[in-house]
Amino acid sequence: MSFMAMLSLVISSTLVYSAPLIFTSIGGTFSERSGVVNVGLEGIMGMGAFAAVVFNLTFAKQLGAATPWLGLLAGAIVGVAFSLIHAVATVTLRADHIISGTVINLMAPALGVFLIKVLYGKGQTESIGQDFGYATVPGLSKIPVLGPLFFEKTSGPAWLAILVAGLSWYIIFKTKFGLRLRSVGENPQAADTLGLNVARLRYSGVMISGLLGGIGGAVVAQSISLNYSASTIVGQGFMAMAAMIFGRWNPIGALGASLFFGLSQSLAVIGAQLPGLKNVPSIWLQLAPYVLTIIVLVFFFGKTQAPKADGVNYIKAA
Amino acid sequence: MIAQKNNLSVAMFSVLFGLIVGAVIMLVFGYNPISGYVALLGSAFGSMQDIGGVLTQMTPLILTALGFAVASTAGFFNIGLSGQALAGWVGAVWYALSFPDMSAIIMIPSALIIGAGLGAIAGFIPGWLRAQFGASEVIVTIMMNYIFLFLGNDILQNTMSKNIKESAETTKQVGANASLQMKWLTDLTQGSSISAGIFIALAMIVVVWFVMKKTTLGFEIRAVGLNPDAARYAGMSAKRNATIAMAISGGLAGLAGTIEGLGNYLNFFTQNGSPSIGFDGMAVALLGGGSYLGILGAAAIFSVLKIGGLGMPMSSGVPFELVDIVTASIIFFVGVRYLILLIQKRIKAMDEKAAIEAANKKAAKENQQKGGE
Numbered sequence: 001m002s003f004m005a006m007l008s009l010v011i012s013s014t015l016v017y018s019a020p021l022i023f024t025s026i027g028g029t030f031s032e033r034s035g036v037v038n039v040g041l042e043g044i045m046g047m048g049a050f051a052a053v054v055f056n057l058t059f060a061k062q063l064g065a066a067t068p069w070l071g072l073l074a075g076a077i078v079g080v081a082f083s084l085i086h087a088v089a090t091v092t093l094r095a096d097h098i099i100s101g102t103v104i105n106l107m108a109p110a111l112g113v114f115l116i117k118v119l120y121g122k123g124q125t126e127s128i129g130q131d132f133g134y135a136t137v138p139g140l141s142k143i144p145v146l147g148p149l150f151f152e153k154t155s156g157p158a159w160l161a162i163l164v165a166g167l168s169w170y171i172i173f174k175t176k177f178g179l180r181l182r183s184v185g186e187n188p189q190a191a192d193t194l195g196l197n198v199a200r201l202r203y204s205g206v207m208i209s210g211l212l213g214g215i216g217g218a219v220v221a222q223s224i225s226l227n228y229s230a231s232t233i234v235g236q237g238f239m240a241m242a243a244m245i246f247g248r249w250n251p252i253g254a255l256g257a258s259l260f261f262g263l264s265q266s267l268a269v270i271g272a273q274l275p276g277l278k279n280v281p282s283i284w285l286q287l288a289p290y291v292l293t294i295i296v297l298v299f300f301f302g303k304t305q306a307p308k309a310d311g312v313n314y315i316k317a318a
Numbered sequence: 319m320i321a322q323k324n325n326l327s328v329a330m331f332s333v334l335f336g337l338i339v340g341a342v343i344m345l346v347f348g349y350n351p352i353s354g355y356v357a358l359l360g361s362a363f364g365s366m367q368d369i370g371g372v373l374t375q376m377t378p379l380i381l382t383a384l385g386f387a388v389a390s391t392a393g394f395f396n397i398g399l400s401g402q403a404l405a406g407w408v409g410a411v412w413y414a415l416s417f418p419d420m421s422a423i424i425m426i427p428s429a430l431i432i433g434a435g436l437g438a439i440a441g442f443i444p445g446w447l448r449a450q451f452g453a454s455e456v457i458v459t460i461m462m463n464y465i466f467l468f469l470g471n472d473i474l475q476n477t478m479s480k481n482i483k484e485s486a487e488t489t490k491q492v493g494a495n496a497s498l499q500m501k502w503l504t505d506l507t508q509g510s511s512i513s514a515g516i517f518i519a520l521a522m523i524v525v526v527w528f529v530m531k532k533t534t535l536g537f538e539i540r541a542v543g544l545n546p547d548a549a550r551y552a553g554m555s556a557k558r559n560a561t562i563a564m565a566i567s568g569g570l571a572g573l574a575g576t577i578e579g580l581g582n583y584l585n586f587f588t589q590n591g592s593p594s595i596g597f598d599g600m601a602v603a604l605l606g607g608g609s610y611l612g613i614l615g616a617a618a619i620f621s622v623l624k625i626g627g628l629g630m631p632m633s634s635g636v637p638f639e640l641v642d643i644v645t646a647s648i649i650f651f652v653g654v655r656y657l658i659l660l661i662q663k664r665i666k667a668m669d670e671k672a673a674i675e676a677a678n679k680k681a682a683k684e685n686q687q688k689g690g691e
Contacts, residue, residue: 039456085650089650089653089654093654093656093657094654094656095650095653095654095655095656096653098395098456099604099649099652099653100650100653100654102397102597102600102649103646103647103649103650103653105597106597106601106642106645106646106649107642107643107646107647107650109642110639110640110641110642110643110645110646111639111643113637113639114343114637114639114640114643117637117639118347118637230591231590231591234591235460235464238457238460238461241457241460242457242461245454245457281476283468283469283472283476286468286472287465287468287469290461290462290464290465291461291465293457293461294447294453294457294458294461294462297453297454297457297458298447298451298453298458299451
């Protein structure tokens with residue numbers, strides 16, 4: 001395999017594996033910036049994957065190549081609906097954020113498989129009719145050297161995710177909504193005194209995490225697993241959470257961390273095709289992303305600087 | 319005392335609401351909730367074998383729940399029980415199969431110690447990392463769940479020697495020298511996979527209760543969990559005690575895995591995901607509300623649901639996953655205990671109002687009667 005071919009393989013598979021993590025980790029960033037810890041990203045992704053697969057199986061014939069993109073929308077809607085459980089529990093009913101998030105994670109695979117059994121009579125679905133496959137970005141693919149590497153036969157959702165990362169950075173740090181969201185996550189009392197609606201801002205933070213987490217799950221289902229079963233989402237939500245922390249609650253940081261995790265995840269898959277990595281036992285490549293997460297967490301960002309009121313319920317004085 | 323009373327009623331309401339959620343879901347999807355729950359109870363208590371199954375299921379849940387409770391007493395949220403249990407399971411089975419001729423008197427205690435020890439190491443690592451570097455134990459234990467999952471499967475597939483394996487995916491059964499199953503129990507429960515593990519689990523409830531409530535170590539762990547700064551001021555090492563608590567927590571989970579390996583399945587096989595006993599144990603501890611008897615009761619409820627759920631599809635057509643939805647709902651209601659306390663307050667207020675109104679009415683009537691005289 002030529003060097004360029006290898007490079008292009010690594011880049012395209014990194015993008016494929018990063019895309020869901022980028023969406024979901026940015027979703028988590030919105031939630032935690034508003035002060036709600038979201039351990040439930042894994043469950044939200046699961047419901048997004050479920051919705052996308054059902055949508056895809058139902059409409060692939062009529063909608064053709066547009067199906068997976070509309071499937072993202074289906075995943076997003078179901079993700080928002082599912083994240084409302086977390087919002088109601090933590091914001092309105094003062095539940096412990098980690099317990100509520102764990103409930104989300106316990107509920108999602110059970111509910112997903114239950115509904116699949118009701119709909120299709122078996123525990124996992126057929127393969128979907130239309131998946132993302134590889135796309136070529138028109139125009140940009142003509143750039144010499146970089147074009148073929150990044151924009152030819154590349155992952156469409158990954159480029160959308162990168163756009164979302166830029167947009168989210170702008171929203172969180174440059175708009176009035178972002179400023180208010182952050183103030184609620186840092187000091188809800190002060191924000192309340194200034195007349196901000198703490199509960200409404202926190203609901204929107206959690207619901208954006210549901211929106212983006214649902215999209216993240218839909219991307220996994222429609223570009224990697226290609227069907228839905230209990231094992232469609234296994235750990236990507238937790239990886240996204242780690243990427244959010246690694247990225248220091250900043251969408252651009254989360255993007256970088258997700259690309260890094262995407263690279264280490266994809267090496268476990270394509271390692272056998274690469275000279276040099278070929279002789280490394282696959283177990284090491286499999287373990288790498290998880291071990292790296294721990295190392296990064298411990299040695300580079302020991303004391304993690306979450307938003308100050310992250311995970312703290314705000315109880316308005318009567 | 320009042321808090322304990324509240325915990326019990328919160329737990330009871332949570333179970334009730336969880337079952338109602340399950341019934342609503344069954345109704346929505348066209349199943350009959352009554353026949354669904356009847357099938358569930360029938361499959362959990364229908365025969366001695368079913369009851370043996372419930373007790374088998376309870377065993378690891380009691381242990382992982384105790385583990386979760388010890389860690390949370392010290393202020394840790396241990397989501398890594400699954401991985402810690404897996405570490406014990408793989409290690410103990412591997413050890414037992416490697417020495418098929420060792421006598422049971424030496425084999426069983428040493429296998430239990432090895433399994434619990436591996437779990438303790440697996441719990442110690444995230445505890446130490448948080449104490450030393452402030453790394454979130456939630457993320458570290460979640461990552462370690464995946465590490466142990468992949469490592470366990472890889473050891474089975476690539477490291478264990480061929481002569482202790484049945485196939486590439488399963489080890490051989492452990493010999494009689496390492497099995498925790500007892501003939502009289504097996505006979506009594508018509509061949510269920512119940513083992514001496516249930517007695518170990520019950521004994522550990524007493525041991526953990528004693529250590530946590532009656533010893534200096536338990537006192538220090540509780541003090542650290544309540545207020546690390548005050549504990550340090552009193553001359554206790556917050557870091558050391560918190561780390562020890564996580565090691566004990568992991569050790570209990572490791573013991574749960576060991577009993578799964580040597581008592582229930584008698585082998586180790588390729589796992590598709592983290593064993594559910596970890597997450598279920600967490601749920602049991604939350605439902606148990608931090609009380610040791612509560613853990614026993616909650617483990618019984620969850621085991622009845624689990625074992626009963628297995629029989630639901632056959633006789634009522636309801637998919638087995640409904641039980642997991644009910645379980646998750648129960649924990650949801652435990653989590654939003656504020657809602658339940660609010661409802662209780664409302665009911666009490668309404669009762670009082672009704673009592674006052676009744677008293678007023680009675681008084682008015684008496685007045686009328688007096689007036690009539």
